[in-house]
Amino acid sequence: MSSIIDPRLEAIKKQFSKVDYVLLVGSGKGGVGKSVTAATIALLLSSKGYAVGLLDLDLHGSVIPTIFDIEGYEPEESKEGLVPPVIIGVKVMSLGLFAKNRPVPIHGKNKRDAITELLAITKWGELDFLIVDLPPGTGDEVIASSTLIPVEREALVIMTPSALARVVASRTILLLRDLRVRIMGLVENMAYMKVDGKTIYPLGKPVGEKLARELHVQYLGMLPFDPSLSMAIDEKNPEKLMETLFARSVDEIIVPVVIGNREILVSKS
Amino acid sequence: MHEWSLASGVVLTLKKIMDEKEAKGVREVRVVVGELSQIDKDILRDAIITLSEEELGSKVNVVIEEEKARLKCNTCGYEFGFSEAFEQLKRIFCPDLKPGEECENPVHYVPELVSTYIRCPRCGSPDIEIVAGRGVWIKSVVLELEEGGKQ
Ligand SMILES: [Zn+2]
Numbered sequence: 001m002s003s004i005i006d007p008r009l010e011a012i013k014k015q016f017s018k019v020d021y022v023l024l025v026g027s028g029k030g031g032v033g034k035s036v037t038a039a040t041i042a043l044l045l046s047s048k049g050y051a052v053g054l055l056d057l058d059l060h061g062s063v064i065p066t067i068f069d070i071e072g073y074e075p076e077e078s079k080e081g082l083v084p085p086v087i088i089g090v091k092v093m094s095l096g097l098f099a100k101n102r103p104v105p106i107h108g109k110n111k112r113d114a115i116t117e118l119l120a121i122t123k124w125g126e127l128d129f130l131i132v133d134l135p136p137g138t139g140d141e142v143i144a145s146s147t148l149i150p151v152e153r154e155a156l157v158i159m160t161p162s163a164l165a166r167v168v169a170s171r172t173i174l175l176l177r178d179l180r181v182r183i184m185g186l187v188e189n190m191a192y193m194k195v196d197g198k199t200i201y202p203l204g205k206p207v208g209e210k211l212a213r214e215l216h217v218q219y220l221g222m223l224p225f226d227p228s229l230s231m232a233i234d235e236k237n238p239e240k241l242m243e244t245l246f247a248r249s250v251d252e253i254i255v256p257v258v259i260g261n262r263e264i265l266v267s268k269s
Numbered sequence: 270m271h272e273w274s275l276a277s278g279v280v281l282t283l284k285k286i287m288d289e290k291e292a293k294g295v296r297e298v299r300v301v302v303g304e305l306s307q308i309d310k311d312i313l314r315d316a317i318i319t320l321s322e323e324e325l326g327s328k329v330n331v332v333i334e335e336e337k338a339r340l341k342c343n344t345c346g347y348e349f350g351f352s353e354a355f356e357q358l359k360r361i362f363c364p365d366l367k368p369g370e371e372c373e374n375p376v377h378y379v380p381e382l383v384s385t386y387i388r389c390p391r392c393g394s395p396d397i398e399i400v401a402g403r404g405v406w407i408k409s410v411v412l413e414l415e416e417g418g419k420q
Contacts, residue, residue: 005406007279007407008275075378106382113380120278
């Protein structure tokens with residue numbers, strides 16, 4: 001027989017064969033704190049003793065290497081594939097590690113190929129959770145990321161309280177649904193601040209709960225606008241990130257749902 | 270050495286095809302390697318042979334073809350090959366490369382990222398398209414069928 005067959009698809013199946021559960025973290029647009037949320041979920045799960053991986057597929061807005069201070073990573077190879085660096089217990093792999101902070105001027109089909117390549121050659125081993133930092137929006141990379149991952153996967157969608165974020169978040173939810181990805185929940189980031197005991201809404205009135213109701217997805221709640229968060233990120237200090245009010249909120253409203261959903265999935269299989 | 274993960278993908282794909290066609294074995298596989306991926310063809314061949322023995326129970330005859338890389342500038346239309354691209358990669362990743370040494374560079378792992386590192390040699394544009402020679406794929410498979418025939 002003769003036709004062009006892509007051997008990477010079987011390679012991907014093998015690399016994911018011991019991965020229990022995949023959480024895709026997506027957003028309608030950039031700048032809503034998607035990557036930081038994904039990183040925080042991964043760190044919190046790891047601190048609870050789970051085996052956790054974090055995969056950054058945000059080709060154009062890759063910040064995971066900066067958050068984890070691994071921009072100087074040189075690929076480490078093994079017979080089973082590239083070995084992700086382990087930072088505070090989290091196995092981290094990122095397309096950004098190969099782009100080295102340069103712009104990535106690549107087109108649609110090539111984006112899919114780049115993602116396929118990385119999925120095929122990264123050795124995850126046994127993972128309880130793989131958290132995936134999706135590119136924002138509804139482009140080729142989002143479609144590729146969601147369709148290429150051969151494991152039970154759910155999506156968490158992050159938005160900020162604004163009319164614009166609401167429109168694009170709903171587009172993302174609808175696309176993921178069409179791709180047969182279950183929506184685990186919607187979270188509204190940078191939603192509130194406590195000032196002198198009073199709650200203020202720096203970006204405007206929260207709109208997520210209403211949107212979640214309209215789209216029949218679970219509203220997980222609000223994450224705070226937390227100035228100490230950007231300090232922790234500037235210092236490239238993931239441990240400090242975990243001590244922020246933001247991380248405590250992620251631990252309260254997102255992490256228990258992620259753990260619970262994995263347990264349901266694992267008990268079914 | 271990510272040659273081994275690609276080889277594993279090839280062998281697992283052969284296994285899948287064998288099962289689908291209810292074949293007894295695989296006689297030969299023809300694998301095309303894009304020049305851009307800078308794959309070590311000997312390692313890839315040996316890895317496919319070793320893994321096919323483990324996974325399929327018999328050695329497979331492996332034929333590796335190389336596809337020359339062709340890159341095209343979407344701005345001025347200039348087409349160029351691997352050597353012009355590699356000159357630029359070398360300047361960034363291994364300016365002191367000695368003959369016979371390997372130049373470790375990210376394009377080896379993710380060939381599509383070539384446009385992150387090189388510019389059109391003629392006009393300097395970063396809008397570079399890969400026309401040919403990117404990754405690794407299976408071009409043909411000769412199966413060993415139950416009655417000893419081949420396909
Ligand atoms: Zn040009």
